[in-house]
Every structure is written in C-alpha cells, then in structure tokens.
Amino acid sequence: MTDLGRELEGIRDEVKRTVTMDEVVRICGLNDARNHKITSIFNTSEKTPSLHLYDYDWYDFSTGKGGDQITFVQECMGVPYRQSLEILGRGMSLVVRPQKFANDMPFEIPDFTARFENVTESDEVDQWEAMVAGKWPYLSLVDLFAFGCKVTDTGGLWIPHWVPDLGPGDKPYVRGIKVRHLDGGKSAIKGSVFTVGLYRPTPWRHDTPHALVTEGESDAWVMAKMLDTRNVTVFGLPSGAGTLKDRYIEELEEYETISLVFDDDEPGKNAAAWFWAALEPKAVQLDVPLGRVAEAATEGWRL
Numbered sequence: 001m002t003d004l005g006r007e008l009e010g011i012r013d014e015v016k017r018t019v020t021m022d023e024v025v026r027i028c029g030l031n032d033a034r035n036h037k038i039t040s041i042f043n044t045s046e047k048t049p050s051l052h053l054y055d056y057d058w059y060d061f062s063t064g065k066g067g068d069q070i071t072f073v074q075e076c077m078g079v080p081y082r083q084s085l086e087i088l089g090r091g092m093s094l095v096v097r098p099q100k101f102a103n104d105m106p107f108e109i110p111d112f113t114a115r116f117e118n119v120t121e122s123d124e125v126d127q128w129e130a131m132v133a134g135k136w137p138y139l140s141l142v143d144l145f146a147f148g149c150k151v152t153d154t155g156g157l158w159i160p161h162w163v164p165d166l167g168p169g170d171k172p173y174v175r176g177i178k179v180r181h182l183d184g185g186k187s188a189i190k191g192s193v194f195t196v197g198l199y200r201p202t203p204w205r206h207d208t209p210h211a212l213v214t215e216g217e218s219d220a221w222v223m224a225k226m227l228d229t230r231n232v233t234v235f236g237l238p239s240g241a242g243t244l245k246d247r248y249i250e251e252l253e254e255y256e257t258i259s260l261v262f263d264d265d266e267p268g269k270n271a272a273a274w275f276w277a278a279l280e281p282k283a284v285q286l287d288v289p290l291g292r293v294a295e296a297a298t299e300g301w302r303l
Contacts, residue, residue: 011089015069019088019195021053023239024069026178027087028076029190041076077190087191109163110191112174116160120153127182128157138222138297147201147221156181159217161194161238162203172203178217194238198248201234208233211255213248213275215241215262219293223261226302232259241267249278258283259303264291 025033030041037049040062050062059066065075073084128151129141141151150158156179162172176192188194199217201224210232214223220236227234233255237243241262252258252275260275260283262268276283286303289296 012070012085015085015088016056018245019069020055020239020243021058021069021072023195023243024072024088025053026176026188026239027191027193028073029188029192030076032186041072109175109193109196112160112177112189112192115189116150116158116174116177119150119158122151122153122155125151131182136218136222136294136298138294139218139225143221143225147224148203156187158189160203161192161199163197164200164203195243195245196247197238198251199236199238201236206233209256210259211235211252211257212259212261213237213252214260214293215268215271219261219263222294222297223303226297230303237271241271244271244274249275252279256282260285261288261293263293264288 022033025031025038030038033053034049036053038051038053039049040046040051040060042060042063042065043050046062051058051060057066057068058072067075069088070081070084073079073087074081077084077087079087125141132139132141132144144157148160148162152158159178159180160174161176161178163175164172175196176194177189178192178194179187179189181187198213199220201217201220208231210230211234212223212227212232213235214220214237216236220234224234235252237248258275258279260272262272272285276285289301290299
C-alpha cells in the first residue's frame with residue numbers, strides 16, 4: 001500500500017474506525033453472520049462456519065488468515081487494496097444533500113435502480129404470503145409490495161434501499177438491495193451500500209413536519225402502515241440498532257419533532273439514547289408495549 005492520497009488515507013482511517021464487519025459482509029453480498037460466524041470465504045463448502053467476525057476485524061480458523069475490513073474485501077472479492085478501500089468508502093460520507101457533501105469522496109454511490117426495476121418477478125407467492133403472515137402478522141405481502149419489495153424468480157424477497165429524490169427534477173435511485181430467503185436467511189446484492197442514509201419504506205420525499213425512527217426495514221414497514229394517514233415520515237436504521245452514523249442525525253434535523261420507537265433490548269435502548277441526546281428537545285422517546293414493535297402492533301398497539 002503506497003501513496004493512497006490524502007482523500008483515500010482519510011477514508012481508510014474512517015473505514016477502520018467505523019465500518020463494522022457486519023456491514024462489510026453485507027457489502028460483499030454474503031449471508032448475515034450467525035453468532036458472529038460465517039462460512040469461510042476460502043472454503044465455501046464447509047459445513048461448520050469457521051470464519052469469526054469481530055467488531056472491526058476477522059479471523060478464519062480453517063486457514064489461519066485474518067485482518068481488517070479492507071483485507072476482507074480484498075480476499076472475498078479478489079480486488080487490490082485501493083479498490084477494496086473505494087468499495088467500502090462508498091457507504092461513508094454521501095447523504096441525501098449532495099450540494100453540501102459532494103466533495104467528501106472521490107466516487108459515487110452505486111446505482112442498482114435498473115437491476116431492481118428489471119428483475120423478473122415470480123408469480124409463486126403462496127409461500128411468501130405464509131412467511132409474512134407468520135413472521136409479521138400485522139403486515140401482509142401486499143403491504144410489502146406497496147413498500148417496493150419484490151418476490152423474484154430466483155426465490156428471494158428483494159428489499160430496495162433508496163437514495164431519495166433530492167429536489168425538483170431529481171429522481172430517487174437504489175443504492176443497495178437486501179434479500180430475504182424463505183429459510184430465514186439474509187443476504188444482499190454484491191456491491192450494495194446501506195449506511196449512506198436512513199432506510200425509507202418509500203423513495204419519494206414528503207414535506208412533513210414530523211419524523212419517526214425505528215429499527216430495520218420490517219419495523220419501518222409496521223410503523224409506515226400504522227401511520228399511513230398521518231403527516232409523519234418514517235425511517236428505519238439500515239443496518240440495525242448496533243450501527244449508528246452521525247449523518248443519520250443530519251437527515252433528521254429538518255423535522256420539527258422526531259419520535260423514537262425502538263425495541264426494549266440493549267441495542268434498542270442504546271440507539272434511542274444516542275438519537276435522543278443528539279436531537280433533543282425535538283426528540284420524543286415512545287415506549288413500546290411488549291418491548292418489540294412488530295409484536296406490539298400484532299397485539300393491537302397503535303399510535
């Protein structure tokens with residue numbers, strides 16, 4: 001690694017400090033880790049996962065190889081150091097107001113809009129209807145379609161993450177695609193980035209005075225359905241309550257009030273406290289009966 005240049009050196013340092021291995025795994029298009037372990041990227045046929053993920057580094061016990069976030073992308077995607085750094089850097093500094101941040105990085109957020117719009121959708125949806133009914137009883141598959149999700153002919157539920165329309169004449173575009181599988185597994189389309197901004201169930205920006213932030217896509221779907229006729233913009237954390245970025249705060253500063261609706265577990269409590277500290281006095285933390293958003297909605301909780 002030589003002569004990266006000042007911009008890339010700054011991104012390298014920021015990647016090492018802030019990009020978690022869970023995010024790296026999603027960027028590489030791999031299935032989410034279970035118990036902080038994934039199948040070895042050097043031996044994908046192994047039955048017992050041997051590659052251990054830590055917060056900001058990894059170690060493969062089957063080969064003795066390990067390293068940081070950047071070396072993982074190098075090994076997984078077969079790219080040189082500089083390209084690995086650029087792949088990871090895409091998810092860092094651009095937000096939904098490019099006029100202010102356009103010069104933060106020497107490259108653009110990837111655009112998966114055409115791939116998402118042109119994917120072949122499947123007519124075989126019975127299993128997916130049953131899966132949604134079992135996992136999120138408050139929702140239906142029709143609701144997920146209304147939020148832009150697609151059941152594809154490859155057997156996955158595609159969930160687009162949009163960069164919203166930015167102003168007059170601008171159009172939203174897909175920055176990344178998460179994939180859910182009927183067996184409960186999760187993955188992402190290779191090259192996707194998720195932490196450039198908060199997740200929105202719909203891509204179009206709406207001028208509302210109020211915002212609500214919750215965990216993940218499914219909780220955002222629940223709250224967006226619950227508040228369908230209300231003057232509230234719903235956001236979800238794109239990589240869970242354990243990954244918090246300062247740019248999320250910037251995205252919310254325009255709103256008069258921000259309601260915080262998180263699960264009553266340790267990551268949820270920490271995320272709520274983090275947002276509240278940054279956004280008070282505009283932020284209001286709401287208690288969720290039963291401690292979980294989806295379950296509370298199923299049992300009749302409403303705002």
